[in-house]
Amino acid sequence: MTRxxxxxxxxxxxxxxxxxxxxxxxxGPSAPAxxxxxxxxxxxxxxxxxxxxxxxxxxxxxxxxxxxxxxxxMLAQPKNELIVHFPVRMDDGSMRMFKGYRIQHNNLLGPYKxxxxxxxxxxxxxxxxxxxxxxxxxALMEIPFGGAKGGVKVDTRGLSRDELMRxxxxxxxxxxxNIGPNYDIPAPDVGTSAQVMVWIMDTYMNQVDHGxxxxxxxxxxxxxxTCGGSQGRNKATAQGVVHCITExxxxxxxxxxxxxxxxxxxxxxxxxxxxxxxxxGVSTVAVGDHSGYxxxxxxxxxxxxxxxxxxxxxxxGYDSGEPITREEFFATKADLxxxxxxxxxxxxxxxxxxxVRLVAEGANGPCNPAGEKILESKGIPIIPDVLxxxxxxxxxxxxxxxxxxxxxxxxAEVDGRLEKAMKTAYQRVQYFAQEHGVSQRxxxxxxxxxxxxxxxxxxxxxx
Ligand code: NAD
Numbered sequence: 001m002t003r004x005x006x007x008x009x010x011x012x013x014x015x016x017x018x019x020x021x022x023x024x025x026x027x028g029p030s031a032p033a034x035x036x037x038x039x040x041x042x043x044x045x046x047x048x049x050x051x052x053x054x055x056x057x058x059x060x061x062x063x064x065x066x067x068x069x070x071x072x073x074m075l076a077q078p079k080n081e082l083i084v085h086f087p088v089r090m091d092d093g094s095m096r097m098f099k100g101y102r103i104q105h106n107n108l109l110g111p112y113k114x115x116x117x118x119x120x121x122x123x124x125x126x127x128x129x130x131x132x133x134x135x136x137x138x139a140l141m142e143i144p145f146g147g148a149k150g151g152v153k154v155d156t157r158g159l160s161r162d163e164l165m166r167x168x169x170x171x172x173x174x175x176x177x178n179i180g181p182n183y184d185i186p187a188p189d190v191g192t193s194a195q196v197m198v199w200i201m202d203t204y205m206n207q208v209d210h211g212x213x214x215x216x217x218x219x220x221x222x223x224x225x226t227c228g229g230s231q232g233r234n235k236a237t238a239q240g241v242v243h244c245i246t247e248x249x250x251x252x253x254x255x256x257x258x259x260x261x262x263x264x265x266x267x268x269x270x271x272x273x274x275x276x277x278x279x280x281g282v283s284t285v286a287v288g289d290h291s292g293y294x295x296x297x298x299x300x301x302x303x304x305x306x307x308x309x310x311x312x313x314x315x316x317g318y319d320s321g322e323p324i325t326r327e328e329f330f331a332t333k334a335d336l337x338x339x340x341x342x343x344x345x346x347x348x349x350x351x352x353x354x355x356v357r358l359v360a361e362g363a364n365g366p367c368n369p370a371g372e373k374i375l376e377s378k379g380i381p382i383i384p385d386v387l388x389x390x391x392x393x394x395x396x397x398x399x400x401x402x403x404x405x406x407x408x409x410x411x412a413e414v415d416g417r418l419e420k421a422m423k424t425a426y427q428r429v430q431y432f433a434q435e436h437g438v439s440q441r442x443x444x445x446x447x448x449x450x451x452x453x454x455x456x457x458x459x460x461x462x463x
Contacts, residue, residue, distance in 0.1 A: 135452070201227060261284050
């Protein structure tokens with residue numbers, strides 16, 4: 001296969017957004033437990049420019065470290081933006097067209113790396129922002145990966161399992177060798193799973209020479225263990241978030257035992273965060289997802305709730321806790337808040353309502369700049385996404401190394417390496433932030449940019 005020219009989509013912007021709707025019905029604090037509203041919860045305003053927000057942080061951190069303008073300009077835009085349209089036969093025999101994306105931001109430090117999102121709000125602007133942040137994560141965690149992100153604009157809830165498989169396989173076929181184990185390595189994100197990664201791997205392997213087939217396993221990470229995934233990858237992002245929280249607690253002499261958390265998003269990152277926090281004695285008292293929000297004074301059983309969500313696809317109908325509105329969720333008093341859903345969830349109103357001691361960003365870009373400003377003025381620290389959720393890409397790197405070397409590490413090995421990596425990164429960010437009097441977000445960006453800047457400096461510009 002020859003790699004296709006990849007600039008077909010540069011400059012095209014599909015900015016359609018989920019319309020902000022009214023919040024789920026207010027059931028009141030004494031309402032009996034019942035099915036929360038399945039009406040879509042507000043996500044974002046129509047005019048939110050996520051990529052501009054990330055570019056703004058790049059600019060601030062670049063100023064701080066005196067990053068030369070030519071390097072800043074190279075990092076301000078993705079190298080490649082690919083948009084594909086592909087047909088899929090649906091179960092009823094009809095044929096539907098889908099739109100897929102792969103944004104390759106930077107590969108200075110290693111192959112492009114980043115998740116694939118299957119969601120109806122997927123847009124070029126968001127993926128450019130998310131791909132850019134992946135470059136910072138690789139650089140900050142000192143792993144040899146660049147940054148990428150991609151996805152398909154689709155509401156997976158309306159697809160059967162077979163349809164999801166065919167969408168995945170046709171998308172992989174459309175990407176062709178614009179992905180590859182040494183070139184661009186996708187991973188799971190919102191709406192994709194270990195199963196989706198295995199379908200991608202299988203499709204990709206079947207497109208290459210017979211003899212090279214098995215060497216291509218590393219084309220994706222986040223696979224099932226049976227098909228070459230790594231121990232600990234499933235919980236890795238949440239595990240990284242929790243390592244950051246324990247470091248913060250240690251630094252602030254804050255005993256986590258007996259404390260409370262609220263978690264928005266109860267998919268991979270949210271559910272594993274609740275499970276891991278429960279092991280530290282932290283109970284999750286409010287949760288929310290696309291279907292609505294629930295409160296439980298005693299705290300939810302994270303195992304039961306996770307099993308329920310795995311079976312039913314959301315928290316809707318869970319028979320414990322009481323339904324609350326989105327506004328009530330954000331106003332729930334707790335020690336920790338873990339956003340683990342989508343970007344731009346914490347704006348001014350949410351930040352004003354939040355009554356927590358710490359925000360640890362499991363999601364990418366959950367606080368918008370206005371929300372962040374208010375949290376700062378309230379003295380609520382934020383452990384930023386590029387640090388907090390980088391456990392995912394770190395264990396993806398371990399999976400890739402295992403695949404390339406035909407190795408299989410046990411859970412203790414993976415967990416030990418991740419713990420060391422997360423704690424080191426947390427302390428570096430913390431130290432830099434204190435030394436320069438900046439937020440942890442700007443510190444994380446600055447450390448990533450310093451590394452990228454040095455690499456550009458040493459390599460020079462070809463020719
Ligand atoms: P997921 O698909 O497993 O879960 C997403 C959750 O968000 C679901 O519970 C969904 O119902 C909820 N959600 C969707 N729309 C919502 C809305 N409008 N309001 C409230 N909740 C809503 O996805 P995930 O992998 O857990 O990813 C969650 C976040 O973490 C994303 O920002 C993703 O980019 C980030 N992240 C994920 C990983 C990873 O390894 N999976 C790594 C780094 C960062």
